[in-house]
Structures are given as C-alpha cells and as structure tokens.
Amino acid sequence: MGSATTFTPRARESLWLRGQRAVLVGREDELSLLRLTAARVQRERAPQLVTIFGPAGVGKSRLLAEFEQGFEQARVVVGSCVPYGDGITYLPLAEVASALAGILDDDRTEVALMKLKKSVEETLPTEQVERV
C-alpha cells in the first residue's frame, strides 16, 4: 500500500517557508531580466507585462519572491485568475485596481468610480490622467 503524507496547514506553511529560505540556485538571468524590466517601468512610468510559465514546482513563485525582495519600497498587488465563471476576463485587473484604490465590494458604483479616479490622479502624471 502506498503511503501518503499529510500536513496540517500550519506544518505545510512552515515547510513551504523553509523551502523559501533555502539558498536560491541559479536564476540569475531570469532575475536580471525582471530587474531590468522593473527599472524600465520606473524610468518610463509605463507598465510592462512579463509572463512566467513553467511546469508545477519549477520555481515560478520562488522567482517572484526573490524579485520582490530586491525592493526596499514597493507595493505588491495581487490579482488572481479563476478557472470558471462569467465575466472573469478582467477579474485580476479589477482586483488590482480595487486594492490600489481602496474600493470595497459593497461600495456603490459612483463611490467606486470616485475612488478609482482619485487613485489614478494620485498615481499618474497629469498628462496621462485624462487618457486613462
């Protein structure tokens, strides 16, 4: 009979954290590419899209974690795709925008729009605000 190992959520979390703390092996090229892209975003104040893909367990999350740690001051905002449902195409972007603007699920549309507008005005240079 095969043996399966089970972990409590807490034990799983601690295993994962231990994994995270193991010395990073390789990935210099990937990290350089991400850092160069981030520097360009900062310089040009324009977004860039990077796709990280690979088989399960290959190190996608770890690469991101290492990349994030390279910033003294940064705001990391996460939006997730879901595998099913209607009207989900822009869900990750909506999550990111809501988090940045402080929009709550039960905000009325006009309140949400006001918060979004304020956030855009605070974040972008004036000449880009109207376009957005």
Ligand SMILES: Nc1ncnc2c1ncn2[C@@H]1O[C@H](COP(=O)(O)OP(=O)(O)OP(=O)(O)O)[C@@H](O)[C@H]1O
């Ligand atoms: N370059 C690396 N050096 C050392 N450890 C690594 C490296 N890449 C990944 N690991 C470790 O391997 C394990 C799996 O990596 P990770 O969780 O990043 O994979 P993943 O691609 O995000 O997997 P999934 O597709 O399941 O989300 C983690 O414990 C991680 O810390």
Ligand SMILES: [Mg+2]
């Ligand atoms: Mg992962």
